[in-house]
Amino acid sequence: MTTELSTGPSLRDALLARVGGDAALATAMVSLFLEECPRLLADVRNAVGAQDATALKFAAHTMCGSVSNFTAPPAVEAAARLELIGRSGDLQAAGDALRRLEMELDRLLPALREMLA
């Protein structure tokens, strides 16, 4: 299965388009997300580790909302999948879904860091 990730210039262009060309705002949004992401991911990991469906629903929802500020459909979908798992209450697939989210963030975060370089 292939996944699409807007990287480099297209990621930057999409964000700039979203904020009306305000480069300083785009940079601030990326910086804030890079700062927030470890905490958001830790909340998701903790919820999966504790097999806490309610906590997973909320943590994944927050991650999904935050990552959706950027053009990164695979990461958004991975977070949304975890939120659905949390809502269902059946966490059997949560581990695999978490690994998928981590993989997508491993692709997205370097691309975002590039925007700050």
Added chain:
Amino acid sequence: MKKKYTVLLADDDKVQTLMLSTLLRTKGYMVAAAYDATYAFMVAMKSPLDAIVLDIQMPGGTGMGVLERLRASSKTMQIPVIVLSQSTDDKTVAAVKALGADEFLPKPVDPEQLLAALARVLGIAADPDAAAP
């Protein structure tokens, strides 16, 4: 003198709140921010607000709960509320409208859609600097 409209952004998504608050300020709005439901309700009770942009799901309660309390209080029942949600199904939209939301916008929020929604609930032009009395 042009009126400065004050908007509360109540959303735990700090990245989106940064984006929306910056853009609203460039359009002449004054902006307050709250990252959890309890604080959002407290700000709404204590501050003179012209509109509230409210995420449904926040820590410290829910946007639905905040909306219910806003509509139950004589201090806040008249403040227009624009609800944001990643859930755009008919049931969710109907539920927030039933609780008294003035507008519903899907997340991630298109800034132009938010400006248009604010203009509608405030009864002004999309750029308040250009049209405020």
